[in-house]
Amino acid sequence: MPVATAQSSLDVDQPTLPVLLEGEARQRETDAISFQFADLIRSKRCFLRAAWTLNREGIILLKQAVSTEHLNNLNQKIRKLLKNVKRYKTSGIDEIAYLNLPDRRVLKGYNNFVDADKAVINYRVKRPDGRSGSDAGMIDIFHPERLSTDMDVLIRQALHEDLIGRLVMAASLTPVEVKCRNLYLNNGVSDTRGYHCDGRSLKFKSFVFLSDVHRLDIGPYCYVKGSHRNKTSWKRSRHFNASHGISTYEYSQLEGEAALPMLASAGDMVLSSQRGAHRGHPQHPDASRSVLVNMYSGGLGSLLPFAT
Numbered sequence: 001m002p003v004a005t006a007q008s009s010l011d012v013d014q015p016t017l018p019v020l021l022e023g024e025a026r027q028r029e030t031d032a033i034s035f036q037f038a039d040l041i042r043s044k045r046c047f048l049r050a051a052w053t054l055n056r057e058g059i060i061l062l063k064q065a066v067s068t069e070h071l072n073n074l075n076q077k078i079r080k081l082l083k084n085v086k087r088y089k090t091s092g093i094d095e096i097a098y099l100n101l102p103d104r105r106v107l108k109g110y111n112n113f114v115d116a117d118k119a120v121i122n123y124r125v126k127r128p129d130g131r132s133g134s135d136a137g138m139i140d141i142f143h144p145e146r147l148s149t150d151m152d153v154l155i156r157q158a159l160h161e162d163l164i165g166r167l168v169m170a171a172s173l174t175p176v177e178v179k180c181r182n183l184y185l186n187n188g189v190s191d192t193r194g195y196h197c198d199g200r201s202l203k204f205k206s207f208v209f210l211s212d213v214h215r216l217d218i219g220p221y222c223y224v225k226g227s228h229r230n231k232t233s234w235k236r237s238r239h240f241n242a243s244h245g246i247s248t249y250e251y252s253q254l255e256g257e258a259a260l261p262m263l264a265s266a267g268d269m270v271l272s273s274q275r276g277a278h279r280g281h282p283q284h285p286d287a288s289r290s291v292l293v294n295m296y297s298g299g300l301g302s303l304l305p306f307a308t
C-alpha cells in the first residue's frame with residue numbers, strides 16, 4: 001500500500017490520513033468514552049451508558065479492569081514463557097505450543113492459527129513482497145490460555161468475558177461469542193498496518209493493557225470514533241482502493257476525520273467495534289507494549305440494526 005499523506009480534499013490521487021488528536025482535544029474525546037470498570041459492575045445505569053456509547057462511538061475505555069497484583073502475576077508468567085521460547089531446544093515449549101520463529105516456521109496461515117489445537121507463538125516477519133504493514137518484530141500468541149492452567153485462570157479473569165460479552169450484546173443487539181484470545185507483545189514494531197477495518201461482519205475486540213501506553217511512541221491503538229457507522233469514508237476508501245490496487249478493508253481515505261490515540265494505563269481495557277477505522281501506532285525502536293486481546297463475533301450481525 002502506498003504511503004499515506006496529508007493533502008487537499010480535491011486531490012484523491014493518494015491515500016489520506018486522519019488528524020491525530022492531541023492535548024486537550026484528545027483528553028476531552030477520551031473522557032467522553034471512559035468508564036470506571038467498578039462502576040460498570042455495580043451500576044446498571046453505567047452499564048447501559050457504556051453500551052450506548054459503544055454503539056454510537058464504536059469504542060469505549062474501561063478504567064482499572066484488572067488489579068496490579070493480577071497484572072504482576074500475568075506479566076511474570078509471560079516473562080517466564082519468553083525465556084522458555086529463547087531456549088526452545090531444551091525447554092519443552094514445542095510440547096505445549098506451535099512455535100513460529102522468524103527462521104523456523106511450523107504452522108502457516110491465520111486460519112490455521114485460529115483453528116490450532118494448541119497455543120501458537122508467532123513471530124511476525126517482513127512480508128516476502130516487501131509490502132508495508134507487516135508488524136515485523138511483533139510476537140502474536142494465539143490461545144495463550146492454553147499454555148498452562150495458571151495462564152488459563154489469569155487470562156480468563158483479566159478478560160471478564162461474561163460481563164464484556166453482555167456489554168457487546170447490549171451495544172449490538174446481537175448474540176456474540178468469543179472467537180479467539182491473543183496476546184500481542186510489541187517491541188519496537190515500527191511497520192504497523194495503516195488504518196483499516198477487520199472486515200464488515202459484526203466483530204468486537206477487547207484489549208487489556210498489561211503495560212502502560214502513555215505516549216504515542218509506545219504505539220497506542222488509534223480509532224476514528226463513529227467510523228463503524230459512518231459509510232462516507234468507507235465508500236470513498238473502497239472506491240479509491242478498487243482503482244489503486246489496494247486491499248478492500250484498508251481505510252485509505254480519511255481526510256477530514258479525527259483519530260483518537262487510546263492512551264491507557266496497565267489494567268485498563270479498550271473495547272471497540274472492529275468495523276471502524278483503526279490501527280496500532282508505530283513504535284519507537286526501544287518501546288514495548290503488551291496487550292491481551294479477545295475477539296467477539298456474532299453470526300446474525302448483518303440482519304440487525306447495529307450492522308447497517
Ligand SMILES: [Fe+2]
Binds near residue numbers: 196197198274278
Ligand atoms: Fe485490525
